[in-house]
Amino acid sequence: MLKFDEQKQIDSVNGALALRPQIEAIVDAICAKGYDRIVYLGIGGTWASALQAESHAVELSDLPVYSLNAAEYNTRGDRRITKDSVIVLSSVSGNTAEIVTSMERLNASSRSTTSTTRSLTPT
Numbered sequence: 001m002l003k004f005d006e007q008k009q010i011d012s013v014n015g016a017l018a019l020r021p022q023i024e025a026i027v028d029a030i031c032a033k034g035y036d037r038i039v040y041l042g043i044g045g046t047w048a049s050a051l052q053a054e055s056h057a058v059e060l061s062d063l064p065v066y067s068l069n070a071a072e073y074n075t076r077g078d079r080r081i082t083k084d085s086v087i088v089l090s091s092v093s094g095n096t097a098e099i100v101t102s103m104e105r106l107n108a109s110s111r112s113t114t115s116t117t118r119s120l121t122p123t
Helices: 006-018 020-033 045-060 070-076 097-108
Strands: 037-042 065-069 085-090 113-116
Touching (some): 037 097, 045 085, 065 070
Parallel strands (some): 037 065
16 A cells, blocks of 8 residues: 555554543433434545444444435435434534534534544534
């Protein structure tokens, strides 16, 4: 591979693993509150990641999980999303237009959301 930096990849994985306690605390709070489904919203690479998470969840659990393309959600909505749905949004930059619009739309409808950017910041 051209320009492959093994140490950079190792550092990236280790950085993600270091976030596990924070992620588990968020998941524990969500489970304690209860939910009816988990919806991943992404665009581009974050949508591809969402599809992977959905695929693993469908294969390995009976959790009600699905993924949506954020641009499509912004255009047509999704009636399956309820006040008890957990919405997971992801943006590497933190200001991806489609994700920001989705977040605004969900917040306007009083939906609970959890989002991540380069630093894990629950909202």
